[in-house]
Amino acid sequence: MAEMTAGMHKIWPHVLQAVKNRRRFTWILLEQNTDVLFYDGTTLTLSATSQGVCDNIVASGSSAVLDEALAEVLSTRPAVELVVEGQTPFALPRSTPQSPATEVRVSVAVTTPETSGEATEPPTPALHLVLAQTAFLMHEQGNNQAAALLADVEDVELVPGNRFGDWQDAVLIVPPYLVPRFTEEVTAAIQPVFEHVAGRHSLEIGAVTAAPALPDIGDDWRQILQERLAKGAASNQASRTRARGVVPGLSREGFVFDSREEVLVYEALKRVQASLPEESTISVFPLPLGRVGVGNAWTPDFLVTVAGRVGIIEVDGPHHHRRFGADATRDRHWRNSGIVHIERILVEETSADTDLDALVRQFLTRLREYR
Template structure:
């Protein structure tokens, strides 16, 4: 049975009534995407916080599904990713009696209280820069995106951290590595940047960046940033694509390769 939307009130009621079903549709779509080899889309769907239904047109002839995600994830729902997700989502929704006309992603709205003005002023006074400690307090801990007190921005970063830990555990104590997730640093003149991982090996310092689809459009920016890092003493920079984090064996091989290059740098 399809859900018809005729007024804003009926739309709200329909959305609330179908929320458990929508979450089931989301979960089954994510598994279908994984089984079809779309691991990047599956990983993104796993980070969706909620699904909302909105009228597809002003007459309410159909509904569109809006995937509510953390703001930093919105750019990762590119046209190609959404085009892959949409037919699967629509098919699964139809199997549950929901007629969905389209799928888009939107940022989750911030939780605010009556004291929002004071909180905002404090944040503005502190500036945009933050380190791990303030990130933990400001962002809270998103389920699945924290390890041992560190707060990460994506599931892929967590996977890279786990791979680095496995590499660290395999090393003897007298030649171990240090891992610094998302450290804030001042680079050059007036640049405050946060690499995904800063790693030290045998007196050398390297950086690992976990690149999503949005980095394809900012090659020049990334190249400029990498140059500044190298000029400041970072001897090796490794960029790992999100698609390369789906299998632990592949990721472990990339991390070993990174550490080898860092050790052998001359």
């Protein structure tokens, strides 16, 4: 049995990855709170950090997710036992191929009086209601940037706040291109409102973070990926369109934008571009995703090239004054990476086409004359 246990220790990370591909909540629960204890080929015994963790695994349906992952990695479905130090092992409920594991929800009377208050994952509709009410409250408080970001959240997942499962954190699942926009300042503004709304629904939330949505793939994922790799990586704009679709009024010529103001700036850049001679025109790249020298993946609103120089235009919202420090840091990294000029256009400056055209021309003049 020692040899089989050692083998299970080696493949356990692959089991956890298979779990993660199915359900992030279960992955965090198992990765942080369990470990392989024994494996004899028919029964897998896992050590757990507390009885509350065991209860959460069963009550949240995570045992069924683990069963599926084991079947994928091992091509068999061993029985699974959980052991908390000083307590009697108990077997996790089994799933069957006829009863898909991801749909199983089992509740057994294993909760002790001391841990009966352990939190389990609430129904998804309740979390979506918390999300919606938080977004509207942010809008009513004047934080339209946060409200707009929350409107793009695809799902909300709850994960243990610590290894003992004493509380839960909320993870906002968003399209990958939006993750960089959930800065520390944005999440710091969202968290107290989200926490307050959740509390009104009897949910205790410790922290709020954002995570990218997992790609929707099928059995032919290898072939699809190889075809994409052969053609070159998909553009950020393509991924944005697939991730959320085209919002009416926020797209132009295949480009997808985040706000009406960005569309207005794009139209101004086009007007200026059309007025320039062909031999000295400009190129415009809306919302490109790039890796900056410090290792961050950032998306400027517009990257513009002219006369062998590269500049950036950022369209700042009405609450952007709160981000002065973060913007200064980001701008410094842009310059260190070869971006010679960064122009920030306030939302209130985009109301008149003539004023906006003048701002764009001033930006191009400064970019051309940079030394």
